[in-house]
Amino acid sequence: MFSLKEKTIVVTGASSGIGKCTSIAISKAGGRVVLIGRNEDRLIETFNKLEGIGHSYYTFDLLNFSEIKSLVSRIVTENGKIDGLVNSAGVESTVPLKVLSYKNLEETFKINVFSGIELTKHFSNKKNFSSKGSIIFLSSVMGSLGEKGKIAYCGSKAAVKNMIKPLALELADKNIRVNSISPGLVMTEMTDKLFASISEQSSQDIINKHPLGIGTPNDVASLCIYLLSNSSRWVTGTDIIIDGGYSIS
Amino acid sequence: MNKQDFFEELQELLELDFTLTETTVIGEIDSLNLLSLITFLDENFDIQKTGEELKSITSVKNIIDLIGEDSLS
Numbered sequence: 019m020f021s022l023k024e025k026t027i028v029v030t031g032a033s034s035g036i037g038k039c040t041s042i043a044i045s046k047a048g049g050r051v052v053l054i055g056r057n058e059d060r061l062i063e064t065f066n067k068l069e070g071i072g073h074s075y076y077t078f079d080l081l082n083f084s085e086i087k088s089l090v091s092r093i094v095t096e097n098g099k100i101d102g103l104v105n106s107a108g109v110e111s112t113v114p115l116k117v118l119s120y121k122n123l124e125e126t127f128k129i130n131v132f133s134g135i136e137l138t139k140h141f142s143n144k145k146n147f148s149s150k151g152s153i154i155f156l157s158s159v160m161g162s163l164g165e166k167g168k169i170a171y172c173g174s175k176a177a178v179k180n181m182i183k184p185l186a187l188e189l190a191d192k193n194i195r196v197n198s199i200s201p202g203l204v205m206t207e208m209t210d211k212l213f214a215s216i217s218e219q220s221s222q223d224i225i226n227k228h229p230l231g232i233g234t235p236n237d238v239a240s241l242c243i244y245l246l247s248n249s250s251r252w253v254t255g256t257d258i259i260i261d262g263g264y265s266i267s
Numbered sequence: 268m269n270k271q272d273f274f275e276e277l278q279e280l281l282e283l284d285f286t287l288t289e290t291t292v293i294g295e296i297d298s299l300n301l302l303s304l305i306t307f308l309d310e311n312f313d314i315q316k317t318g319e320e321l322k323s324i325t326s327v328k329n330i331i332d333l334i335g336e337d338s339l340s
């Protein structure tokens with residue numbers, strides 16, 4: 019197991035799925051975790067599962083774009099400089115073109131893309147970030163592939179996996195690494211929502227496309243721990259696919 | 268939404284080339300149109316349904332029963 023001792027890591031989307039599991043894994047690796055999500059009850063649920071001490075949580079709606087800067091200041095004032103950021107907050111969108119509204123596109127991009135950029139912008143400021151560190155964005159295999167009804171989602175995830183490249187270049191001077199992870203289907207609430215919108219047969223077809231079966235949040239959390247640790251010190255500006263073979267089949 | 272607007276919006280949504288009435292039989296709705304119908308019901312009537320739940324819809328009447336006559340003033 020890679021060590022995250024002495025590191026403070028901020029995790030968005032910490033109230034559910036991959037973000038929740040990653041938060042718990044960070045605490046097990048010795049890190050201090052700052053949890054962000056909207057739902058306080060579910061944040062507390064994650065908080066109570068953390069090992070060690072010094073963790074904290076913040077309820078925040080990432081659609082409140084203009085308040086992200088002050089959230090970052092508050093977090094750093096109360097927890098000290100941070101060493102890592104995992105942008106796991108995200109929304110799924112299965113809306114075919116003919117009913118796709120600007121509102122839907124805007125909301126999907128605001129959460130999946132813009133909020134992560136804004137958090138990165140403020141956290142990466144010298145006064146907020148330790149001398150070296152790691153930032154992770156959650157993209158998706160859908161950032162390279164397509165499914166009917168996934169215009170907003172695929173578009174947003176494609177944006178994520180490419181924007182990390184200029185971010186990595188800009189932040190390399192500060193020794194901050196930026197990478198993205200592209201998971202295949204992972205069993206979380208997001209997947210439950212996706213399966214609810216399509217037929218049982220379509221759900222089964224998607225599952226069958228994963229040669230190693232579908233993933234668990236833990237599979238992705240393990241990769242996050244590696245990317246947050248010093249062991250990945252030479253890895254930046256890259257997108258790592260973790261999908262049980264989905265995209266090669 | 269009144270009934271006439273509902274018929275017109277549904278016709279456009281499902282890209283049907285015949286006018287809809289209360290007794291129109293649409294037939295089986297394909298998977299992409301089912302996804303569109305999910306969004307249509309959610310945005311216009313605040314009704315959240317899954318693809319599986321809508322799979323059995325084959326007529327305008329089925330959809331009106333879901334929405335409730337009262338919602339179509």
Ligand SMILES: NC(=O)c1ccc[n+]([C@@H]2O[C@H](COP(=O)([O-])OP(=O)(O)OC[C@H]3O[C@@H](n4cnc5c(N)ncnc54)[C@H](OP(=O)(O)O)[C@@H]3O)[C@@H](O)[C@H]2O)c1
Binds near residue numbers: 031032201203
């Ligand atoms: N599950 C998969 O199969 C899969 C595959 C590929 C990529 N991904 C990506 O991995 C990431 C995590 O997915 P997941 O499956 O863990 O999703 P999830 O279980 O649905 O969790 C989503 C998280 O995002 C948070 N969130 C959503 N809207 C927010 C907002 N406006 N403000 C603050 N937080 C918000 C939610 O917090 P609250 O509910 O507390 O607001 C929740 O903690 C996403 O970016 C997703 O696109 C997932």
